[in-house]
Amino acid sequence: MTKSITIRRPDDWHLHLRDGDMLRAVLPYTAQHFARAIIMPNLVPPIVTHAQAQAYRDRIIAALPDGAEFTPLMTLYLTEDSDPADVAAAHASGLVKAVKLYPAGATTNSASGVANFDKVDAVLEKMAEIGLPLCTHGEVTDPNVDIFDREAVFIDRVLDPIRTRHPDLRVVMEHITTSDAVDYVQGAAQNLAATITTHHLVINRNHILAGGIKPHYYCLPVAKREEHRLALRKAATSGDARFFLGTDSAPHTDANKLLPCGCAGCFTAPNTLSILAEVFEQDDALERLEAFTSLNGPAYYRLPVNAATTTLTRTPAHYPAHVDTVEGPVTVFDPDMPLNWSVS
Ligand code: NCD
Ligand code: ZN
Numbered sequence: 001m002t003k004s005i006t007i008r009r010p011d012d013w014h015l016h017l018r019d020g021d022m023l024r025a026v027l028p029y030t031a032q033h034f035a036r037a038i039i040m041p042n043l044v045p046p047i048v049t050h051a052q053a054q055a056y057r058d059r060i061i062a063a064l065p066d067g068a069e070f071t072p073l074m075t076l077y078l079t080e081d082s083d084p085a086d087v088a089a090a091h092a093s094g095l096v097k098a099v100k101l102y103p104a105g106a107t108t109n110s111a112s113g114v115a116n117f118d119k120v121d122a123v124l125e126k127m128a129e130i131g132l133p134l135c136t137h138g139e140v141t142d143p144n145v146d147i148f149d150r151e152a153v154f155i156d157r158v159l160d161p162i163r164t165r166h167p168d169l170r171v172v173m174e175h176i177t178t179s180d181a182v183d184y185v186q187g188a189a190q191n192l193a194a195t196i197t198t199h200h201l202v203i204n205r206n207h208i209l210a211g212g213i214k215p216h217y218y219c220l221p222v223a224k225r226e227e228h229r230l231a232l233r234k235a236a237t238s239g240d241a242r243f244f245l246g247t248d249s250a251p252h253t254d255a256n257k258l259l260p261c262g263c264a265g266c267f268t269a270p271n272t273l274s275i276l277a278e279v280f281e282q283d284d285a286l287e288r289l290e291a292f293t294s295l296n297g298p299a300y301y302r303l304p305v306n307a308a309t310t311t312l313t314r315t316p317a318h319y320p321a322h323v324d325t326v327e328g329p330v331t332v333f334d335p336d337m338p339l340n341w342s343v344s
Contacts, residue, residue: 005289007290007309013038013245014038015246018043025251025330026325026330027065027070031065031068035069038135039056039057040075043109048076049076053076073097073098075100078101078120079112079114080116080120084123097133098133099135101134104141108250117158133170134162137175137220138158139151139220148222167191170300174194174248178224182232185235186235194242195244196243197248208222216333219250241299244292244293244296244300247268250264250266251265251323266333270320271335273293274312274317275335275339294306313341313344315342317339
């Protein structure tokens with residue numbers, strides 16, 4: 001007998017779609033499996049203003065395949081010059097669902113991010129007042145802090161002070177990678193949730209570095225020790241409403257990944273749901289997959305859950321190893337395990 005599960009149609013609460021030809025190449029994979037996605041604003045130049053978010057949304061809609069039912073949920077890139085009134089207007093119009101904080105220099109296209117957190121205080125105050133969530137790239141950029149400690153240090157030095165100063169600010173810690181972050185979210189009384197990526201449930205730092213360097217497993221925040229991966233698995237599969245899927249699917253061409261100084265990012269949009277079904281089955285938690293992919297995110301973002309459903313069938317998954325773009329191939333994340341679940 002074929003085993004299958006039916007869940008509410010999933011959403012992706014952290015996604016990079018890029019622009020132009022790359023956008024057209026990768027968007028169909030997300031639109032096939034997800035009803036909505038929080039769209040990261042780290043283009044060059046970044047999406048800072050209401051008007052830029054509106055124009056970017058229009059380009060995404062224009063790039064959708066015929067018949068696709070997909071809603072991009074737009075975000076603004078927080079800079080030291082962001083205008084609280086513009087941010088509030090973008091939210092009031094219904095267009096913008098979150099503001100993204102990148103510490104300056106933390107990751108891909110984050111040069112316009114925040115160096116002096118005092119300078120964004122007025123925007124954060126406004127966001128707290130209107131209930132607009134702040135999504136954080138939670139890594140400090142201090143060169144003296146070891147890259148494997150940057151998330152834990154971010155919590156102490158940046159996030160906790162912001163949350164103490166703005167207790168009503170609703171925060172999403174993005175792509176958490178440590179048990180420190182899991183503990184911090186679980187210890188908060190309110191206004192804090194976290195997204196977890198597909199790849200951080202599967203790989204630890206050995207996968208990147210042991211037996212040869214694997215650039216396609218390199219992303220930021222970088223995968224940590226096995227004990228941290230296990231803490232993420234436990235949080236994701238627990239059903240706890242504060243944890244939900246944000247794939248951080250981040251396409252880069254192979255030419256840009258396979259360099260002496262290669263780009264950070266794993267491209268997981270084509271096989272994310274198959275990988276997640278495998279992970280949840282391995283952890284005896286298939287009945288909680290829907291909470292992670294389809295229920296907890298809308299609840300935190302105060303949006304309705306999707307009416308449509310998705311059925312996953314226990315049959316080997318087929319997906320491309322690469323997606324072709326005008327600039328060259330983009331390699332799809334290899335979970336290095338058989339995937340026994342397919343989206344019907
Ligand atoms: C992202 C990208 O490529 O835009 N890369 C990544 O490794 N996750 C940026 C980010 O989310 O940090
Ligand atoms: Zn990202």
